[in-house]
Amino acid sequence: MEFDKNTPIYIQIMFEIKRRIGTGILSPGSKLPSVRELADELKVNPNTIVRAYQELEREGVTETRRGMGTFVVENDKNSVSEMKNTIGKTFVEEFLKKMHDAGVSNNEIITLVKEAIGEN
Amino acid sequence: MEFDKNTPIYIQIMFEIKRRIGTGILSPGSKLPSVRELADELKVNPNTIVRAYQELEREGVTETRRGMGTFVVENDKNSVSEMKNTIGKTFVEEFLKKMHDAGVSNNEIITLVKEAIGEN
Amino acid sequence: MEFDKNTPIYIQIMFEIKRRIGTGILSPGSKLPSVRELADELKVNPNTIVRAYQELEREGVTETRRGMGTFVVENDKNSVSEMKNTIGKTFVEEFLKKMHDAGVSNNEIITLVKEAIGEN
Amino acid sequence: MEFDKNTPIYIQIMFEIKRRIGTGILSPGSKLPSVRELADELKVNPNTIVRAYQELEREGVTETRRGMGTFVVENDKNSVSEMKNTIGKTFVEEFLKKMHDAGVSNNEIITLVKEAIGEN
DNA sequence: GTGGTCTAGACCACG
DNA sequence: GTGGTCTAGACCACC
Numbered sequence: 001m002e003f004d005k006n007t008p009i010y011i012q013i014m015f016e017i018k019r020r021i022g023t024g025i026l027s028p029g030s031k032l033p034s035v036r037e038l039a040d041e042l043k044v045n046p047n048t049i050v051r052a053y054q055e056l057e058r059e060g061v062t063e064t065r066r067g068m069g070t071f072v073v074e075n076d077k078n079s080v081s082e083m084k085n086t087i088g089k090t091f092v093e094e095f096l097k098k099m100h101d102a103g104v105s106n107n108e109i110i111t112l113v114k115e116a117i118g119e120n
Numbered sequence: 121m122e123f124d125k126n127t128p129i130y131i132q133i134m135f136e137i138k139r140r141i142g143t144g145i146l147s148p149g150s151k152l153p154s155v156r157e158l159a160d161e162l163k164v165n166p167n168t169i170v171r172a173y174q175e176l177e178r179e180g181v182t183e184t185r186r187g188m189g190t191f192v193v194e195n196d197k198n199s200v201s202e203m204k205n206t207i208g209k210t211f212v213e214e215f216l217k218k219m220h221d222a223g224v225s226n227n228e229i230i231t232l233v234k235e236a237i238g239e240n
Numbered sequence: 241m242e243f244d245k246n247t248p249i250y251i252q253i254m255f256e257i258k259r260r261i262g263t264g265i266l267s268p269g270s271k272l273p274s275v276r277e278l279a280d281e282l283k284v285n286p287n288t289i290v291r292a293y294q295e296l297e298r299e300g301v302t303e304t305r306r307g308m309g310t311f312v313v314e315n316d317k318n319s320v321s322e323m324k325n326t327i328g329k330t331f332v333e334e335f336l337k338k339m340h341d342a343g344v345s346n347n348e349i350i351t352l353v354k355e356a357i358g359e360n
Numbered sequence: 361m362e363f364d365k366n367t368p369i370y371i372q373i374m375f376e377i378k379r380r381i382g383t384g385i386l387s388p389g390s391k392l393p394s395v396r397e398l399a400d401e402l403k404v405n406p407n408t409i410v411r412a413y414q415e416l417e418r419e420g421v422t423e424t425r426r427g428m429g430t431f432v433v434e435n436d437k438n439s440v441s442e443m444k445n446t447i448g449k450t451f452v453e454e455f456l457k458k459m460h461d462a463g464v465s466n467n468e469i470i471t472l473v474k475e476a477i478g479e480n
Numbered sequence: 481g482t483g484g485t486c487t488a489g490a491c492c493a494c495g
Numbered sequence: 496g497t498g499g500t501c502t503a504g505a506c507c508a509c510c
Binding site: 154155156166170173174184185186187188189190 | 481482483484485
Binding site for chain 3: 375378379382383444445447448449451452453454455456458459461462463464466468469470472473474476477
């Protein structure tokens with residue numbers, strides 16, 4: 001995994017976990033990798049993982065069971081389709097805000113998106 | 121102009137200038153407000169404006185003429201439609217990459233965007 | 241380190257860093273002094289160091305790792321001999337251009353350079 | 361004539377005048393273009409020309425005769441070969457200082473210069 | 481008048 | 496402890 005230099009690493013890790021839930025790699029109820037494991041895997045300071053897990057817990061996405069580790073909460077919110085939706089909507093809103101700020105109209109936005117998708 | 125607390129002010133000023141070019145408020149060749157003027161207008165420290173203007177120059181959007189001020193470069197890139205297009209495409213690509221990484225399909229993307237626009 | 245009054249301090253610091261790379265004092269991958277350390281050492285405001293480090297990063301000479309410091313990029317460009325070569329060639333070209341513009345022939349250039357070196 | 365963005369325009373104009381003397385375009389005793397003429401020719405603010413002429417007079421290169429204009433002083437120093445030498449030495453010294461600062465040895469300097477000349 | 485640089489000192493997010 | 500950003504205020508060279 002490569003990190004974008006401009007956004008905090010712990011945020012990117014949060015999205016990585018959500019992505020794994022959204023794509024079914026992690027299912028509700030399953031155990032997250034331990035802090036040390038994930039720190040090793042991502043070549044990152046363990047404190048950074050701790051921070052990410054804490055924020056995820058605050059958001060209600062995960063829960064820690066003492067002595068057992070961190071788990072994906074079994075929640076409607078964490079079903080594959082819901083998680084995809086949640087992440088998606090966040091990104092869409094960010095995106096629309098930026099475009100509007102740049103003076104691009106709604107029609108132009110749709111056109112640009114369709115073009116870009118067509119090209120791929 | 122209101123500033124978003126989470127992104128550096130000088131970045132937001134850069135976008136504001138680009139937006140003014142993109143919407144035709146500033147045309148290629150025209151003079152930007154002086155550092156002190158804009159600092160006053162935006163209730164911001166002059167150094168912050170200086171920083172924004174320098175970055176814009178580094179990006180080739182503006183140029184400074186000694187003792188005369190800062191000007192929009194007369195450049196195809198800075199024509200109204202081009203500027204909008206450039207900014208737009210960059211954002212669209214970032215956005216699509218994120219969505220695909222999150223496992224959202226092209227069809228779902230278009231649906232989500234349309235929904236979000238409809239709501240606004 | 242003494243500063244020349246006529247050129248910005250941050251530029252002189254940039255050259256100092258490049259010189260340290262060019263002479264092998266700093267090797268690719270190694271950590272630069274922290275902003276505060278170097279500010280102390282050079283009796284200069286920390287902001288001035290920040291500026292120098294940022295410009296070096298823009299030039300691809302260094303990179304910052306969040307919360308860890310600023311490092312010399314591991315790059316062919318930054319090997320001792322290459323760095324010396326790169327800086328040197330830039331200066332030589334500038335120099336020759338100026339001399340030719342002033343109407344000095346190639347032979348005269350070599351003579352003048354040898355004279356000046358002999359004198360030192 | 362194109363101006364280097366980083367050095368004051370009036371300095372560049374001074375060198376331009378010296379260059380014209382060094383290459384024989386202007387001979388000792390001849391009249392310089394009027395301030396307005398040169399300002400027009402170089403697309404520059406007349407004040408900038410005034411400044412350049414003043415500095416040249418301070419250096420003893422030119423003199424102004426009231427109501428008649430500015431003239432190249434008839435001076436050994438202003439003979440074609442001498443002027444070339446003067447400019448040349450200034451540039452050579454600047455150049456050597458930069459190279460030494462960058463850690464390039466005298467031998468390497470001569471090698472680099474010869475290479476660069478050979479290539480042209 | 482213009483922008484460019486620097487200092488002093490503060491606060492913040494990140495690891 | 497690390498760099499990033501911002502403010503306040505100063506001085507300077509240039510046009």
